[in-house]
Amino acid sequence: xxxxxxxxxxxxxxxxxxxxxxxxxxxxxxxxxxxxxxxxxxxxxxxxxxxxxxxxxxxxxxxxxxxxxxxxxxxxxxxxxxxxxxxxxxxxxxxxxxxxxxxxxxxxxxxxxxxxxxxxxxxxxxxxxxxxxxxxxxxxxxxxxxxxxxxxxxxxxxxxxxxxxxxxxxxxxxxxxxxxxxxxxxxxxxxxxxxxxxxxxxxxxxxxxxxxxxxxxxxxxxxxxxxxxxxxxxxxxxxxxxxxxxxxxxxxxxxxxxxxxxx
Numbered sequence: 656x657x658x659x660x661x662x663x664x665x666x667x668x669x670x671x672x673x674x675x676x677x678x679x680x681x682x683x684x685x686x687x688x689x690x691x692x693x694x695x696x697x698x699x700x701x702x703x704x705x706x707x708x709x710x711x712x713x714x715x716x717x718x719x720x721x722x723x724x725x726x727x728x729x730x731x732x733x734x735x736x737x738x739x740x741x742x743x744x745x746x747x748x749x750x751x752x753x754x755x756x757x758x759x760x761x762x763x764x765x766x767x768x769x770x771x772x773x774x775x776x777x778x779x780x781x782x783x784x785x786x787x788x789x790x791x792x793x794x795x796x797x798x799x800x801x802x803x804x805x806x807x808x809x810x811x812x813x814x815x816x817x818x819x820x821x822x823x824x825x826x827x828x829x830x831x832x833x834x835x836x837x838x839x840x841x842x843x844x845x846x847x848x849x850x851x852x853x854x855x856x857x858x859x860x861x862x863x864x865x866x867x868x869x870x871x872x873x874x875x876x877x878x879x880x881x882x883x884x885x886x887x888x889x890x891x892x893x894x895x896x897x898x899x900x901x902x903x904x905x906x907x908x909x910x911x912x913x914x915x916x917x918x
């Protein structure tokens with residue numbers, strides 16, 4: 656049984672994935688909002704638990720799809736129900752280490768730390784997954800849950816702050832890139848709605864091309880850059896204006912903020 660606490664963007668996406676992968680009868684949830692409980696229960700045909708403790712009793716895998724500032728309140732509510740169980744607890748809160756979760760739940764808790772991203776809302780997410788040391792919980796279904804809304808890769812916990820850089824915050828940068836590219840197309844006469852569609856599909860297709868072929872992004876870039884052509888002129892302009900350096904600076908800012916959250 657999959658139990659999901661919180662029905663924000665990520666919680667709702669995981670509920671959708673869990674229902675499709677594990678079924679309605681094996682998915683439960685809780686949200687502090689009665690209105691949200693009624694809405695989600697009606698939309699997906701699944702049981703809304705009365706509180707977090709009831710959800711833990713029903714569930715084998717518990718997903719804490721809540722913000723970092725409230726996660727410890729939730730942990731305090733469920734810790735007694737977790738005692739002497741083999742239940743798996745998954746946290747998607749950035750910056751909150753497995754060690755800090757262990758301080759509340761105990762060192763024997765089966766904890767998984769995950770960094771998902773918002774494309775999970777359309778089944779195209781990317782999740783970095785770190786299991787606690789000596790994990791003996793449900794590894795297979797944990798990975799299956801996040802694969803139900805995209806892809807999942809295992810990483811050591813030492814790299815989870817870096818995962819916020821790679822997939823957690825980066826969708827925002829991609830959206831900024833799409834917006835800027837669309838502005839460029841509009842500047843030269845393409846209607847804005849068509850510009851957004853054309854640029855977004857190009858980003859989607861470019862990513863799929865790289866993933867499906869396994870080719871290095873530099874190789875794929877070179878294949879578009881004909882000698883003396885338009886694309887190489889554009890890439891030169893990006894380099895002159897510190898395109899890569901700006902991206903790296905943004906990544907450094909994300910990483911620094913993430914490490915602060917974990918203190």
